[in-house]
Amino acid sequence: MTRDLFRIGNTLASLFVVTFMFISSGQAAESTWQAGFSRVIITPDEPMWLSGYAGRTAPSEGKVHDLYARAAALRDPAGKTVVMVSTDLIGVPAKMAKVVSDAVIANHGLSRADLMFTCSHTHCGPALDDALTHIYFLNAEERAKVDRYQQQLNGKLIKLIGEAIAALEPAQLSTGIGHTEFAVNRRPPIGQGPIDHDVPVLRVMSADGKTVRGILFGYACHNTTLSFQLFCGDYAGFAALYLEDRHPDAVALFFLGCGADQNPLPRRTLELCEKYGRMLAVAVDEVMAGKMQPVEGRLTTAFRTVDLDYAHVPTQAELEKQATSNNKYEKALAQRLLDQLAADKPLDSKYPYPVQVWKCGDHVTWVALGGEIVVDYSLRLKEELGKGRTWVTGYANDVMAYIPSERVLKEGGYEGATSMVYYQIPSKWAAGLEDRIIETVKQLTAAVNDSGR
Numbered sequence: 001m002t003r004d005l006f007r008i009g010n011t012l013a014s015l016f017v018v019t020f021m022f023i024s025s026g027q028a029a030e031s032t033w034q035a036g037f038s039r040v041i042i043t044p045d046e047p048m049w050l051s052g053y054a055g056r057t058a059p060s061e062g063k064v065h066d067l068y069a070r071a072a073a074l075r076d077p078a079g080k081t082v083v084m085v086s087t088d089l090i091g092v093p094a095k096m097a098k099v100v101s102d103a104v105i106a107n108h109g110l111s112r113a114d115l116m117f118t119c120s121h122t123h124c125g126p127a128l129d130d131a132l133t134h135i136y137f138l139n140a141e142e143r144a145k146v147d148r149y150q151q152q153l154n155g156k157l158i159k160l161i162g163e164a165i166a167a168l169e170p171a172q173l174s175t176g177i178g179h180t181e182f183a184v185n186r187r188p189p190i191g192q193g194p195i196d197h198d199v200p201v202l203r204v205m206s207a208d209g210k211t212v213r214g215i216l217f218g219y220a221c222h223n224t225t226l227s228f229q230l231f232c233g234d235y236a237g238f239a240a241l242y243l244e245d246r247h248p249d250a251v252a253l254f255f256l257g258c259g260a261d262q263n264p265l266p267r268r269t270l271e272l273c274e275k276y277g278r279m280l281a282v283a284v285d286e287v288m289a290g291k292m293q294p295v296e297g298r299l300t301t302a303f304r305t306v307d308l309d310y311a312h313v314p315t316q317a318e319l320e321k322q323a324t325s326n327n328k329y330e331k332a333l334a335q336r337l338l339d340q341l342a343a344d345k346p347l348d349s350k351y352p353y354p355v356q357v358w359k360c361g362d363h364v365t366w367v368a369l370g371g372e373i374v375v376d377y378s379l380r381l382k383e384e385l386g387k388g389r390t391w392v393t394g395y396a397n398d399v400m401a402y403i404p405s406e407r408v409l410k411e412g413g414y415e416g417a418t419s420m421v422y423y424q425i426p427s428k429w430a431a432g433l434e435d436r437i438i439e440t441v442k443q444l445t446a447a448v449n450d451s452g453r
Contacts, residue, residue, distance in 0.1 A: 038251070097117045380434075
């Protein structure tokens, strides 16, 4: 009897240990960050117009390498999931972002704040269904190619995000900031204006810390080394491909910083483009080879649109006069707005501008701003929100026009005024847009900080 009781006691003790280990294992799994990645080729399957340079006169003539869309899904220990999408595209059409985000929200239960859409702004990518494509005056056949490609792209992005979420598995996340110096402020006098040479990096390792599974990295520089008729991701595309070659189990996602007034100089040769890609990739690898900050804590997100006012809404008489202009872009814009008035639709006086903030653990505040935004914004936000802790992505969620700082708006020039016509916007922005954007960022940052406590 004593021996039986002893045997029963041992059995119960063993069951208790196994149960405790199972529960502990489950709790450990639930307290672990997770990550999932996916990648898809988005090179058009037929010749079509490239976007970015108004002077283009013909469709594409081939490719240097494929264009890609890449997705990174991140899930914190509490189960909060976000997805960042990186694309080798000229921009992020607002219509595309809405179609894709609506589908992902319905399919996966995420909120709009949990989805970040970015582009490399390569000028060797396809024309899209956005305002910028108006500068090419496409015939019906070429316009049909754009529409067809956009529909295919939307479907690919929806599937891409689903695949990244499905690939979620335990991972180790860490961050750091590197440095590289090929970006030059392009506003006159060239090379003397502000710059931002930071290279923010998020590295995702396998759960055992042995394999690099994903790399998110950014740089504030126009992706305009090249200007030929071949599909190519430009320096950003080469950087991502170099990193994926060096880390064959990884997906490398580039995001463009506040580089609207920054150019890679010198430029215009494939050799220089590859060189800048290598420089950026080496800067990323140097960060990953050094001491990085582990990502701990939670994910919190916020998203809001803020109205940016136009400086002037033209009258019908002003548009009728502009419609006789010798400038074909001004003439086309005037005619479009006259057609809108003829249809009894009032002209817009403002634009809904997207602002997004992610708090990634306890260390990084990641700000995503729409449009072609100048470097002053990243420098100011880093100063006011914390250097080394603040990342600023431009060209995110919608690329509707250039976004000058107050300084650039007053100085005028291309980024401050004359570029607006190419985006089919009737005037430059009204004064006050910089403070309005910065204040919105601060409000969203306070919100994500509060909800993360």
